[in-house]
Amino acid sequence: MTEVDLARLQFATTATLHFLFVALTLGLVTVVACMQTRGLRTTDPELRATRMRRVRFWGGLYVINYALGIISGLAQEFQFGLNWSGLSHVMGNIVGAPMAVEAIVAFFLESTFLGLWAFGFNRLPARVHAVLIWLVALTAYASAFWIMVVNGFLQKPVGYEMRNGAAEVTDWFAVLTNEATWIALAHIAGAVSVLAGLFLAAVSAYHIRRGREVEFFRPTLVQGSLLATIGAFVAIVVGFASYGPLKDYQPAKFGILTGEHDEVEKAKAAAEALHGVGDWAPPSWITGPSNLMMVIGVLVLLLGWIPATAARGGGKPLPARTFRLRLAVILLPLAPLGLICGWLTREVGRQPWMVTGELTVKQAIGDVSWGGMLTSYIAFTVVLTVLAVVDVSLLRRYALLGPDGGLLAADDLFPVDGRRPDGGTPVAVGAGGPGGTSVPHTY
């Protein structure tokens, strides 16, 4: 393994970790925002209380997941400077700005809004509080957009000119409307809905099968199953639609993915004519993850909606419809698997280029020793993996504890004793600051 391989492996590891958490964030935030809006729009106090209880439960899981989205995102942001200073050297004028905009327009605002929302349950007027979750959703998708501007540019560089060995933007409009960005975003929107949908359905089915809180989880079982199926449909349509543009801007990747070998040979010959003798095509094993991703897409489309049908009609009581409820749980791991496979396809398929046709991965690496790279790879991987495992086990714990596990109930992010067995109205534990008084929640 050279230091280039290590740097790539490090990026791949942290990016994958980051994306798995972020994908759930992006998928869940809209779900929670819709729940809260519906809760607000009813005048029936009992219905409203039930709906807000749903917001607290799913919103709590959302917040736990968010923690690791942030922590792993920090690793992402610093990696460019730490390992890939060659990229900023040649492409800094282009890839730097969208990341700066992302950091400020999206994260700075997003984190502030999220903090206000997560800790503001008892402190802000109901309407303001509901607007906040929509602002969080908006800024989250804005951050996805800006980062995908960078990734789109790596796949298909547009709107620039090389001057003295560094790229300068000549047309921001072209950079921002890059099809390699927008198609990917649409595909990602579908893919994250698959994840969020299967997550909703699986957690709901788990509780329903045990006869716990059946009415509480019935709507989310249906919503989750349908969301996953629609998401799969969108991902499949956009996925197939992306082959056309791909043939244009990454013919070698296209040829390998679709098995059109003359396409690959043509692309190789064209690249050799331009850049000299070399291996200008990505490794052929990317067909593996690519095919698996498609199989998963089709499976979710065919099976994803079935658990929803368990919630309908007479006959057996809902908890006894074991097959369909189990199915919801079994499908869940497919979503993260599909996401990872998709990224392997896209990113490994970009090889050997960092920026297609312009800058190779080897040129983009900074001047870092092998030992230094190995040490930081191990350190980052160990710490982030441990934290990811902790986060996923907390997510699991609170998901399985159910709505009385209490996450966003008290003033604190988590109530002091970790759960409130009484279930009923939230207890403001010890209150937020000095002289804090217990207040029942405002909904």
Next chain:
Amino acid sequence: MDIFWYALVGLLLVGYLTLEGADFGVGMLIPFARDEADRARMRRLVVPLFLANEVWLVAFVGLLFGALPLLEGKLLAGLRIPVTLLLLAWFLRDAALWFRSAHPGAGWRRAWDAVLPVASLVLAAGWGVVLSVLIRGLSIGGGGQPTATLGDLLHPFTLGSAAVLVLASLRQGIFFTALSAGGDNPLGERADRLAKQLTLALAGLILLTAVIGLVSCDAKVAVAINGLFPAIAVLGSGRDHANGKTVRALARGAAPLIALPVSVGIANGTTALATRSGVGELSLGDAVAASSTLTLLAVTVLPALVAVAFAQAWFWRVFAPGRSAGRAPEPVAG
């Protein structure tokens, strides 16, 4: 224009250190709390706030990459070791704040209660190291690139500056705890005594570090400024605290945390990245992005910063210490 972006980037870092200094301090003080309830209270002092505070650093690195891309690459690559340590400490600090009370187990809490102070300490010391190395100027590494060698990282001026940031943060943490706790300070009676001792120790340490710096650094003016103003401000804030003006004590007590990044700017001037030998330096003019890039930043980032300013002010209004849930506005409906 170059200077404007350079200063704006610097401002974000100053904002980060000013706000997070108190968070580092409270984190380091956790072992001094009297019992479990007090530890939980102290953690909750920073829990809603750290999220809004640490994004200043995310914004700093983001804007650094956007407006000064070459500086970002060279700076982080040259400071690889301390930056990696800072990042790891940052992850663990955040995890400790997020996760501690998510599980009732006693061992679980003890573990995070150990992680939090250590990670906070590394963060405070690490920023002292990184910034003081930049005041002294970097060495030249094997590849001819500016690098912080082990000798730079363990230089007396570096270590002194690291200790200054640790003590300054600790002191901010004590003030912050006192401010939020009202009459019942989780640190107990000791808090005032500790603050008094820290004031003298900190002022002495700042001056000692400045003397070391005057002997060993070329940037004498920057070192002198970095010594004089914070020392005076720290003594002043000690008086404020004794007079019960804790908010003022906090404001003046932030001086050492502000002076260090400002001194980096003074020491380097328009040399964005300085080396002691002058070889391999990066000038601001070379580091700054092309004008087409700066235009995009100007139309997106500047309005966004205004929005951020409002959002942050709102955040502090809702969550500033001393504001309790009981004072929430009446819900509009329901």
